[in-house]
Amino acid sequence: MRVLRVALEVPVAKLFDYLCDDAMAAAAGDRVVVPFGARERVGVVVEVGDGSAVAGARLKTVVRVLDNAPRLSADWLEQMRFLSSYYQRPLGETVAGALPPRLRSLKPLPKKRKAAQENVGSDPAQFAPGPAPNAAQTQAIERIGAAFGRFRPFLLHGITGSGKTEVYLRLIAAVVARGQQALALVPEIGLTPQLEARFRHAFPGARIAVLHSALEDTARTQAWLDAARGEAQIVLGTRLAVLTPMPKLGLVVVDEEHDPSFKQQEGLRYSGRDAAILRAKLAGCPVVLGTATPSLETWQNARVGRYELLTLPERAVPGARLPTVRTVDLREESVEQGLAKTVIEAIRSRLSRGEQSLVFINRRGYAPVLACEACGWAAGCKRCSARLVFHSKDRRLRCHHCGAEEEIPRTCPTCGNVDLKPLGRGTQRVEETLTAIFPEARILRIDRDNSRKRGELARTLEGIGRGEGDILVGTQLLAKGHDFPNLTLVCVLNADSALLSTDYRSAERLFATLAQVGGRSGRREQPGEVLIQTRFPGHPMYQALIRHDYAGFAGSQLEERESAGFPPFVFEAALRAEATELATTMAFLKAAALLVPAPEGVCIYNPVPHVITRRAGYERAQIVVQSPSRPALQAFLAEWNAALPASASSGVRWHLDVDPIEFD
Numbered sequence: 056m057r058v059l060r061v062a063l064e065v066p067v068a069k070l071f072d073y074l075c076d077d078a079m080a081a082a083a084g085d086r087v088v089v090p091f092g093a094r095e096r097v098g099v100v101v102e103v104g105d106g107s108a109v110a111g112a113r114l115k116t117v118v119r120v121l122d123n124a125p126r127l128s129a130d131w132l133e134q135m136r137f138l139s140s141y142y143q144r145p146l147g148e149t150v151a152g153a154l155p156p157r158l159r160s161l162k163p164l165p166k167k168r169k170a171a172q173e174n175v176g177s178d179p180a181q182f183a184p185g186p187a188p189n190a191a192q193t194q195a196i197e198r199i200g201a202a203f204g205r206f207r208p209f210l211l212h213g214i215t216g217s218g219k220t221e222v223y224l225r226l227i228a229a230v231v232a233r234g235q236q237a238l239a240l241v242p243e244i245g246l247t248p249q250l251e252a253r254f255r256h257a258f259p260g261a262r263i264a265v266l267h268s269a270l271e272d273t274a275r276t277q278a279w280l281d282a283a284r285g286e287a288q289i290v291l292g293t294r295l296a297v298l299t300p301m302p303k304l305g306l307v308v309v310d311e312e313h314d315p316s317f318k319q320q321e322g323l324r325y326s327g328r329d330a331a332i333l334r335a336k337l338a339g340c341p342v343v344l345g346t347a348t349p350s351l352e353t354w355q356n357a358r359v360g361r362y363e364l365l366t367l368p369e370r371a372v373p374g375a376r377l378p379t380v381r382t383v384d385l386r387e388e389s390v391e392q393g394l395a396k397t398v399i400e401a402i403r404s405r406l407s408r409g410e411q412s413l414v415f416i417n418r419r420g421y422a423p424v425l426a427c428e429a430c431g432w433a434a435g436c437k438r439c440s441a442r443l444v445f446h447s448k449d450r451r452l453r454c455h456h457c458g459a460e461e462e463i464p465r466t467c468p469t470c471g472n473v474d475l476k477p478l479g480r481g482t483q484r485v486e487e488t489l490t491a492i493f494p495e496a497r498i499l500r501i502d503r504d505n506s507r508k509r510g511e512l513a514r515t516l517e518g519i520g521r522g523e524g525d526i527l528v529g530t531q532l533l534a535k536g537h538d539f540p541n542l543t544l545v546c547v548l549n550a551d552s553a554l555l556s557t558d559y560r561s562a563e564r565l566f567a568t569l570a571q572v573g574g575r576s577g578r579r580e581q582p583g584e585v586l587i588q589t590r591f592p593g594h595p596m597y598q599a600l601i602r603h604d605y606a607g608f609a610g611s612q613l614e615e616r617e618s619a620g621f622p623p624f625v626f627e628a629a630l631r632a633e634a635t636e637l638a639t640t641m642a643f644l645k646a647a648a649l650l651v652p653a654p655e656g657v658c659i660y661n662p663v664p665h666v667i668t669r670r671a672g673y674e675r676a677q678i679v680v681q682s683p684s685r686p687a688l689q690a691f692l693a694e695w696n697a698a699l700p701a702s703a704s705s706g707v708r709w710h711l712d713v714d715p716i717e718f719d
């Protein structure tokens with residue numbers, strides 16, 4: 056009899072020991088059925104040993120070993136161990152979270168796809184090449200290609216439309232031709248239907264497994280199995296795809312590496328980008344981080360030579376150039392319903408030429424505030440310290456933090472005034488204004504409110520690409536990776552609000568968003584133009600955008616970060632807590648801060664309530680911990696995590712977030 060240490064999906068930070076008959080030949084990485092409490096569960100064997108700390112008589116025996124999926128490799132287990140320890144989450148939870156639900160249930164797995172359904176006989180390495188690469192692309196392909204077979208991280212810094220995707224495709228073709236697998240991570244698949252189509256077109260004979268969280272159970276399990284069996288040559292997916300076993304992994308690509316959606320915001324709060332680098336290290340293969348606006352962490356890594364920097368400085372389509380960026384000074388221009396005269400005239404000229412315009416405002420709904428001008432009352436959420444957003448389509452008030460909804464009050468609840476006013480503007484109000492100014496134009500609004508149904512957004516985006524819609528009004532949803540050939544104007548409405556934010560990352564984010572949304576224009580022969588409405592036209596961030604000077608912007612940001620002692624010059628973690636009373640939350644955090652004395656080089660800050668303190672009825676606060684040394688921070692976190700009370704008996708819910716990127 057041997058003893059198996061099994062990871063189970065239970066909220067306890069330990070592994071469970073089970074006895075196992077030698078005849079069963081169970082090994083690390085096997086999925087096993089074990090008795091747990093009154094029922095049976097599926098777990099993953101993490102270690103095989105001879106002894107156990109548990110008294111022999113109390114040890115239960117493994118029911119059976121499951122062999123309907125490949126044994127999880129040592130590499131994969133190593134990745135799980137690392138993530139579990141780095142992000143301070145139990146190994147059982149980490150392992151379980153990385154498997155599709157079906158693989159941790161007792162339900163049978165979906166049948167293996169019939170060969171007839173596949174493009175059998177065709178050559179998986181068949182490649183339909185795009186345009187011949189230019190000099191910069193060739194250089195990138197050669198440098199990265201020279202690193203096949205060993206770990207090496209690259210930053211592919213290429214402006215929007217510089218042909219980064221072409222570089223990925225050629226490298227993937229080379230890896231597949233070597234008989235290996237390629238993993239390509241993107242921020243959100245639903246937003247980039249063109250990308251999947253491009254992959255399928257480029258690799259007509261390959262098996263491509265697409266993996267993201269919106270997949271239904273069977274499809275996700277199937278894609279996972281294809282990857283884990285080594286049968287899919289290419290895995291294209293969102294951050295969770297980085298947790299998929301790929302026995303022949305030869306290349307990892309992270310597109311738009313700066314995108315915040317690579318960071319998981321619950322459970323195992325991992326960075327998909329950082330996990331991708333670890334993954335490549337374990338597999339011994341190159342990893343390519345591609346973006347027009349690297350995160351400052353990545354840029355710093357390139358500056359100090361940890362990552363090799365490859366640059367694509369020009370747009371790839373001959374004749375296509377980056378758009379001209381200009382600010383529109385709101386202090387000087389006449390403004391009609393939030394739109395400056397210059398902006399209105401620029402849209403008018405595009406309409407007369409039959410070109411498309413995009414109006415970008417990062418707020419959905421009609422107006423962010425509904426207020427009484429007589430007494431100053433404003434509609435607020437009962438469960439959050441936040442205003443309710445007025446939605447005009449169905450005339451309701453909605454909380455964008457907890458999802459609560461209300462009817463619009465007929466009169467002011469405080470003074471009885473019947474004249475309540477929407478203040479500020481969101482996409483719906485901009486749409487209304489544009490309809491009034493340009494009654495003949497076809498106006499399309501694109502935000503989460505009208506893109507909820509699966510596939511709906513993809514269809515709308517495709518339509519826009521074919522020239523549908525004269526004026527597009529939209530949020531961030533429109534900013535990512537789409538190719539709209541006929542779009543020549545981008546107008547940005549309320550960017551200033553982000554500049555005034557207290558979050559030190561907001562300038563970095565705004566720069567990335569504006570560069571990305573601006574990059575939607577002028578992707579063909581007609582030049583593009585970006586107009587940014589602002590009260591601070593001299594702001595260095597806008598000036599850098601005008602010059603298309605990412606490096607200058609990043610350099611000055613890094614200087615500020617270094618002198619202020621912010622990442623990437625220090626490492627951070629946050630202990631976040633919430634309870635129904637703020638006093639309870641704060642008391643918990645104050646006690647937590649004293650549990651483990653801060654070692655040399657680690658700084659524990661005082662507990663601070665979140666900017667939006669109450670959310671969904673919980674009062675939230677956090678402690679930030681910093682250190683210039685990652686190992687010192689890691690050692691402290693491990694000790695702290697072990698000392699923190701495991702259960703929420705005090706009515707406090709808490710979690711640790713390592714390398715946090717959201718603070719409100």
Ligand code: ADP
Nearest residue numbers: 186187188189215216217218219220221371372
């Ligand atoms: P990115 O991923 O950097 O935004 P893409 O790879 O999508 O850029 O390329 C942008 C456009 O340029 C696409 O239409 C692509 O087909 C085209 N393109 C890419 N490389 C070349 C090239 N070497 N010559 C001509 N066109 C190219």
Ligand code: ZN
Nearest residue numbers: 427430467470
């Ligand atoms: Zn009032």
Ligand code: ZN
Nearest residue numbers: 436439454457
């Ligand atoms: Zn709310």
